[in-house]
């Protein structure tokens with residue numbers, strides 16, 4: 105599929121790298137794995153690719169390759185885009201591979217033009233060629249290559265097509281020479297800037313364009329390479345230019361590029377008309393259809409419930425927790441290793457009732473791990489299938505009541521798996537206001553998979569009405585608090601603008617890699633929090649404070665919530681281990697001291713509590729002490745308040761008699 | 762003046778201007794190739810507006826669509 109004959113072959117330079125750059129979701133990561141041939145450390149924020157992945161291309165003398173986060177256009181507008189811009193400024197690159205979506209040729213070329221202006225050695229990989237073809241889009245890669253004077257290779261990363269051509273092209277990549285002509289005033293400014301700019305890894309012209317567009321990444325770089333006078337001269341130049349222009353400079357520059365790209369696209373691409381809608385296209389429409397969207401959502405949720413709730417939390421936890429840990433590992437460790445520890449204090453610390461191993465590790469590895477694994481797999485499938493953005497369209501109205509937009513559905517759904525991780529994912533949201541709102545709602549009204557498992561198990565024992573009451577109250581609280589918080593929070597709501605990628609069949613390896621990366625995160629970040637939490641509980645127990653706290657809670661539990669005093673223990677321990685709360689309530693139910701009404705009240709209160717001690721730590725870590733604590737201090741009394749009100753309401757109406 | 766929010770399903774239109782949109786939203790739209798002069802197609806109007814720019818489908822809510830001035834392309 106090669107479009108360019110490789111004329112000469114230069115040796116690969118030592119100490120140089122190759123960078124993969126491109127719009128989000130064009131197949132950079134898949135191509136990265138194809139090139140490196142092995143799955144290397146993927147440094148992922150959960151949810152998005154933030155940060156860089158490093159690898160080596162064996163076929164090219166092990167030259168290092170970097171996979172960058174997607175960038176839509178320069179100047180960078182978010183933290184992860186800035187990472188990509190930084191790579192171009194700082195790394196001495198043997199070549200930049202722009203991965204482009206062949207079917208969105210204009211959007212791809214927009215970035216190509218900007219990269220080419222930088223004068224870096226550039227190769228364009230026109231990826232997703234299969235999708236372009238199936239939509240009747242003809243692209244003449246050879247002609248494009250001649251027009252831009254850079255190698256252009258057609259690829260289908262998922263099937264490994266075009267990789268060998270790409271490798272061949274990479275052996276020698278000349279620096280690109282493309283220059284777009286801007287209006288004379290801008291060209292003047294660009295010319296004047298040349299004398300002030302220092303040498304850099306990208307062309308002075310590109311650096312000047314960055315400057316005129318108020319790019320912040322290169323501005324930081326410039327300020328460390330220029331004197332104050334030089335910087336002032338640059339500022340004056342820019343200000344003068346802006347006074348002479350009727351539109352923002354950036355708009356004029358973008359429009360010039362747009363015209364250039366448009367004429368390019370006309371010359372090299374052609375679309376067959378009368379293409380019918382594909383099956384994936386039709387399904388995609390249905391998924392956001394006001395009517396059909398809902399049954400599709402129901403099927404998705406049901407499938408997830410089955411896989412995570414029934415298979416993960418039921419079958420897998422049964423094997424691992426009951427058979428493996430409680431049956432074999434823990435008794436063995438306690439008797440064999442525990443006996444070797446001469447001091448009772450340390451024996452208890454590791455193997456006692458609140459032992460770091462018997463409670464903390466067992467909970468994190470045996471109970472949560474299987475649930476989290478199955479959840480991450482299904483979330484990865486959802487993510488790769490392209491369904492999630494459609495869900496945000498479907499739910500946009502609902503979230504707009506809460507001062508958010510449909511994009512908030514992502515952390516919320518992730519919260520159904522693990523609130524701790526979802527709290528961290530709020531980082532991907534654009535405004536601080538949204539991050540605070542979503543963090544609060546996650547802590548208050550989104551039960552995590554461990555919590556859901558418990559709640560479902562308990563509710564199954566009582567009437568269907570009980571389940572509805574629980575669901576109704578939790579949703580009501582979410583909307584009410586969301587609405588109130590949105591009223592008092594300063595800042596404006598961001599409108600929804602979201603790309604709907606084609607629905608695709610998820611690639612197994614891609615899903616597994618993402619799952620592995622998230623599990624790595626879970627082990628590194630969440631697991632230690634459980635250990636710390638257990639230690640906390642252990643200390644409270646050692647200094648004999650635990651019974652006192654439980655005693656102090658009893659009046660509230662009995663008088664306000666109308667529950668038996670034993671429920672206080674379940675509540676407190678439930679903070680650490682969801683299943684302890686469940687077991688406690690189960691026992692009380694079978695002892696006949698908990699009627700259905702009390703059960704619903706207890707479950708609702710527990711659901712509204714912060715899910716676990718790890719998620720509390722995470723809230724504080726992400727939002728800082730003040731905000732984190734404020735939320736926690738609000739949530740506990742508030743959930744008890746709601747529980748008590750519910751108890752009175754249900755008693756009054758006699759629904760669960 | 763005709764805005765994107767007035768357009769029916771399956772109609773093709775040309776973007777005329779995007780005044781009054783906040784800087785950040787306008788930039789966001791530019792990033793997807795939604796420039797003045799581009800021809801786009803409306804794919805659906807419920808629950809939010811979905812448009813097609815080249816082969817990209819973009820969903821945007823009405824509060825945004827109302828600020829995009831358009832003309833029906835011949």
Ligand SMILES: Nc1nc2c(ncn2[C@@H]2O[C@H](COP(=O)(O)OP(=O)(O)O)[C@@H](O)[C@H]2O)c(=O)[nH]1
Nearest residue numbers: 128129130131132133134231232260261262488
């Ligand atoms: N049909 C098709 N899908 C592809 C191709 N390359 C990547 N994909 C899919 O596009 C999606 C995004 O790929 P990814 O590598 O995560 O994109 P990135 O955001 O650029 O790193 C994944 O679902 C891939 O399976 C391709 O050549 N053809």
Ligand SMILES: [Mg+2]
Nearest residue numbers: 132133153173
């Ligand atoms: Mg990626």
